[in-house]
Amino acid sequence: GQNIDQPTEMTATEGAIVQINCTYQTSGFNGLFWYQQHAGEAPTFLSYNVLDGLEEKGRFSSFLSRSKGYSYLLLKELQMKDSASYLCAVIDSNYQLIWGAGTKLIIKP
Amino acid sequence: EAQVTQNPRYLITVTGKKLTVTCSQNMNHEYMSWYRQDPGLGLRQIYYSMNVEVTDKGDVPEGYKVSRKEKRNFPLILESPSPNQTSLYFCASSTGTGAGNTIYFGEGSWLTVV
Numbered sequence: 001g002q003n004i005d006q007p008t009e010m011t012a013t014e015g016a017i018v019q020i021n022c023t024y025q026t027s028g029f030n031g032l033f034w035y036q037q038h039a040g041e042a043p044t045f046l047s048y049n050v051l052d053g054l055e056e057k058g059r060f061s062s063f064l065s066r067s068k069g070y071s072y073l074l075l076k077e078l079q080m081k082d083s084a085s086y087l088c089a090v091i092d093s094n095y096q097l098i099w100g101a102g103t104k105l106i107i108k109p
Numbered sequence: 110e111a112q113v114t115q116n117p118r119y120l121i122t123v124t125g126k127k128l129t130v131t132c133s134q135n136m137n138h139e140y141m142s143w144y145r146q147d148p149g150l151g152l153r154q155i156y157y158s159m160n161v162e163v164t165d166k167g168d169v170p171e172g173y174k175v176s177r178k179e180k181r182n183f184p185l186i187l188e189s190p191s192p193n194q195t196s197l198y199f200c201a202s203s204t205g206t207g208a209g210n211t212i213y214f215g216e217g218s219w220l221t222v223v
Contacts, residue, residue: 042199044214089152099151099152099153101149
């Protein structure tokens with residue numbers, strides 16, 4: 001079966017750095033998305049990786065290792081507004097999106 | 110402004126009373142889909158459509174129907190709602206399912222079936 005694993009919940013301090021991991025086992029791979037979702041709201045696009053390596057976009061960076069079936073989202077200089085769930089999603093060989101259950105990130109002052 | 114609009118945003122209904130959740134996008138996207146989101150389970154795809162008159166089952170299609178008569182609209186139909194369909198529903202659209210196509214989500218519809 002296809003599976004995406006993310007930690008259920010993480011806690012971090014305002015101003016700090018946090019890394020949210022995502023591991024996947026899917027039938028094929030055609031890219032990986034990270035989305036941010038505030039409680040009760042729609043997910044919004046953060047990043048897309050299809051090649052190995054690090055993609056940096058302001059305070060957020062996303063890393064991919066296809067050989068390890070692994071990605072992480074790195075958030076720097078955490079702000080209270082970063083409190084949200086972070087969803088990892090993989091495009092499989094049939095170009096269908098497989099979603100992880102999401103990681104709830106709690107930021108403390 | 111690029112938008113995916115779904116209605117109603119909030120609905121409480123009774124078991125067995127047919128309801129339709131509408132979804133419309135203004136981006137001329139070919140691909141549209143419906144998800145439900147339940148605590149601890151993440152987003153689960155109900156149905157998707159690659160283009161007009163083309164629809165396919167997702168992971169959890171039981172109890173739902175869809176139609177795609179026009180490119181912009183993709184309504185979700187619950188013919189006989191049951192309490193286990195109480196959930197948060199999202200409509201989404203994108204240019205396609207190929208690599209890198211960003212998915213745009215509607216604001217969500219909170220549905221309670223009593």
